[in-house]
Amino acid sequence: MFLKFLLRRILYVIPMLLITTLIVYSFILLxxxxxxxxxxxxNATPEKIAQLRQQLGLDQSIISQxxxxxxxxxxxxxxxxxxxxxxxxxxxxxxxxVTFQLVVVAMIISIFGGMFFAITSTFFPNSWIDYVSRFxxxxxxxxxxxxxxxxxILFFSLHLGWVPATGFTSITENPFEFFKGILLPAISxxxxxxxxxxxxxxxxxMEVMSADYVxxxxxxxxxxxxxxxxxxxxxxxxxxxxxxxxxFGHLLGATVVIETVFAIPGIGQLAVNSVLQHDFTxxxxxxxxxxxxxxxxxxxxxxxxxxxxxxxxx
Amino acid sequence: xxxTTQLLxxxxxxxxxxxxxxxxxxxxxxxxxxxxxxxxxLVGESGSxxxxxxxxxxxxxxxxxxxxxxxxxLLNGQDLLKLxxxxxxxxxxxxxxxxxxxxxxxxxxxxxxxxxxVESIILHxxxxxxxxxxxxxxxxxxxxxxxxxxxxxxxxxxMSGGMRQRIMIAMALACNPQLLIADxxxxxxxxxxxxxxxxxxxxLQHEFGISxxxxxxxxxxxxxxxxxxxxxxxxxxxxxxxxxxxxxxxRHPYTKGLMDSVPExxxxxxxELETIPGVVPNPLELPSGCNFVxxxxxxxxxxxxxAPVHVKYxxxxxxxxxxxxxxxxxxxxxxxTSSVS
Numbered sequence: 001m002f003l004k005f006l007l008r009r010i011l012y013v014i015p016m017l018l019i020t021t022l023i024v025y026s027f028i029l030l031x032x033x034x035x036x037x038x039x040x041x042x043n044a045t046p047e048k049i050a051q052l053r054q055q056l057g058l059d060q061s062i063i064s065q066x067x068x069x070x071x072x073x074x075x076x077x078x079x080x081x082x083x084x085x086x087x088x089x090x091x092x093x094x095x096x097x098v099t100f101q102l103v104v105v106a107m108i109i110s111i112f113g114g115m116f117f118a119i120t121s122t123f124f125p126n127s128w129i130d131y132v133s134r135f136x137x138x139x140x141x142x143x144x145x146x147x148x149x150x151x152x153i154l155f156f157s158l159h160l161g162w163v164p165a166t167g168f169t170s171i172t173e174n175p176f177e178f179f180k181g182i183l184l185p186a187i188s189x190x191x192x193x194x195x196x197x198x199x200x201x202x203x204x205x206m207e208v209m210s211a212d213y214v215x216x217x218x219x220x221x222x223x224x225x226x227x228x229x230x231x232x233x234x235x236x237x238x239x240x241x242x243x244x245x246x247x248f249g250h251l252l253g254a255t256v257v258i259e260t261v262f263a264i265p266g267i268g269q270l271a272v273n274s275v276l277q278h279d280f281t282x283x284x285x286x287x288x289x290x291x292x293x294x295x296x297x298x299x300x301x302x303x304x305x306x307x308x309x310x311x312x313x314x
Numbered sequence: 315x316x317x318t319t320q321l322l323x324x325x326x327x328x329x330x331x332x333x334x335x336x337x338x339x340x341x342x343x344x345x346x347x348x349x350x351x352x353x354x355x356l357v358g359e360s361g362s363x364x365x366x367x368x369x370x371x372x373x374x375x376x377x378x379x380x381x382x383x384x385x386x387x388l389l390n391g392q393d394l395l396k397l398x399x400x401x402x403x404x405x406x407x408x409x410x411x412x413x414x415x416x417x418x419x420x421x422x423x424x425x426x427x428x429x430x431x432v433e434s435i436i437l438h439x440x441x442x443x444x445x446x447x448x449x450x451x452x453x454x455x456x457x458x459x460x461x462x463x464x465x466x467x468x469x470x471x472x473m474s475g476g477m478r479q480r481i482m483i484a485m486a487l488a489c490n491p492q493l494l495i496a497d498x499x500x501x502x503x504x505x506x507x508x509x510x511x512x513x514x515x516x517x518l519q520h521e522f523g524i525s526x527x528x529x530x531x532x533x534x535x536x537x538x539x540x541x542x543x544x545x546x547x548x549x550x551x552x553x554x555x556x557x558x559x560x561x562x563x564x565r566h567p568y569t570k571g572l573m574d575s576v577p578e579x580x581x582x583x584x585x586e587l588e589t590i591p592g593v594v595p596n597p598l599e600l601p602s603g604c605n606f607v608x609x610x611x612x613x614x615x616x617x618x619x620x621a622p623v624h625v626k627y628x629x630x631x632x633x634x635x636x637x638x639x640x641x642x643x644x645x646x647x648x649x650x651t652s653s654v655s
Contacts, residue, residue, distance in 0.1 A: 211419065213419060213421055213422040215414065215420075217433075221408060221437045222437060230433075231425075235423065309423075310423070
């Protein structure tokens with residue numbers, strides 16, 4: 001049963017990958033500016049440009065370029081960066097490892113922060129803590145993440161000097177330095193997530209707490225903590241799982257800004273640089289990997305959903 | 315089986331909600347007792363105060379509802395209204411258990427039913443999960459769930475409404491409560507299942523001597539299994555007595571009205587059912603005399619001005635009415651005229 005469900009979900013991924021990559025591929029080639037011109041500089045002769053365009057395959061139609069790229073990609077060859085000559089798959093995987101650590105920490109902050117605020121809010125409804133968490137719920141959604149990032153750097157790095165303002169250390173290298181470096185970017189990235197999960201989970205939990213089965217639990221003699229944690233939260237999390245899945249893609253996209261602000265060598269920064277340098281092969285690789293990540297997360301969301309809710313049939 | 319010792323005594327229960335427009339009194343000076351091993355039915359329309367009364371006993375009313383100081387609910391002599399929340403939690407599910415109207419929504423959809431029954435056992439008894447599961451299995455057998463061992467691992471959505479109500483009953487029985495409050499336990503079920511659930515309740519009374527407070531608006535259910543009946547209207551008890559006596563000779567016009575609005579299977583076919591004219595009055599604008607005066611065809615000037623006294627008959631029944639109905643051939647026989655209210 002479960003295997004069939006998995007298989008069906010995987011089959012469903014294939015057309016999604018094809019369509020999204022085609023769209024993205026076309027858009028990348030439509031970015032104004034000629035990669036050949038960027039590579040050769042201002043003084044290039046038209047002959048040289050035409051020659052390079054032919055080498056890169058830029059003289060062909062978008063569709064045929066796309067299928068060339070796709071066939072090579074299926075073979076595991078994403079090509080080389082037109083700018084640095086580095087293998088795209090190597091660069092992308094190296095950068096992804098960095099971004100993955102950042103996004104996971106930001107997700108942990110979002111989920112646990114969101115659950116903490118939502119649960120305390122529900123336990124003490126209309127208390128000061130409820131108002132504070134609702135205030136931050138609104139603020140976190142409204143605040144642009146790059147601005148929050150700059151405020152955090154100003155205060156914690158420049159004023160207090162507690163954590164470095166920029167840079168990144170991998171967790172495998174030095175967990176303590178990793179933690180110090182990742183804190184501000186992860187908070188800037190996770191603030192929106194915390195706010196969204198708080199708001200969504202709070203309203204979901206409030207609704208669940210007035211459900212009949214919670215009244216049944218009270219009639220058995222449970223206290224409020226037990227009612228919330230044993231009976232409320234699992235039911236209330238069901239709609240929130242969807243939010244969390246969407247949030248992951250959202251955060252992955254937001255790394256483009258946050259990694260630039262904090263000078264973190266992740267996939268977001270790579271994307272920005274590739275756009276600026278017209279490094280279209282690299283950009284295609286970056287976008288492909290982001291799409292794959294988002295599809296993967298959606299897939300995991302579906303599975304988590306099925307695990308949380310016994311009513312869902314595979 | 316039936317003894318006359320009291321289990322629960324509700325005295326002068328006054329529950330109110332303070333609002334800017336004045337107090338709303340969902341329960342206004344209600345007193346009654348439930349004896350050990352007795353099924354007491356509490357009957358009334360929606361909004362008559364049945365549920366607030368029962369939730370007061372459970373201590374589960376919304377926090378907006380407050381109680382006047384003279385109110386008391388004595389379980390074996392202990393006043394539940396004076397207990398702290400922590401002490402009340404030891405009583406809930408242990409001494410008093412409750413089953414609810416709609417079994418489709420009363421069970422947690424994401425937990426296995428075995429786990430839900432076990433939860434109510436281990437909340438009150440210091441035993442291991444495995445042992446509690448054995449008790450749960452016994453309980454399922456007791457309420458007539460076939461293939462109980464397998465059912466322990468089922469989720470509520472895998473069961474029918476009748477099955478779920480049995481699960482609710484099994485859960486309520488987990489700690490051998492002395493009092494079971496059943497809030498419209500059969501309303502959401504179809505008729506054949508209703509009969510089965512009522513049979514289970516009746517058996518509980520016979521086998522275990524459990525007292526049951528049965529809240530319902532279905533007089534058929536009352537006639538079927540209850541020993542005594544309380545009729546509530548606008549937060550007050552208007553008539554009380556044994557089921558036999560009340561059905562034979564309803565003395566309050568409201569009780570009579572309720573009975574007349576039930577279709578009869580025998581006798582000539584009628585085109586239109588009897589109804590009680592009017593609607594339940596706004597709780598903020600109750601009439602000055604008897605609450606039922608706006609809908610009563612027997613109302614007199616006295617009814618409009620003075621709240622009725624509670625009259626007790628030699629049969630043990632009592633009624634709050636200035637003009638109690640008398641069936642032909644039955645003489646009005648005042649035993650005592652207590653002056654409650």
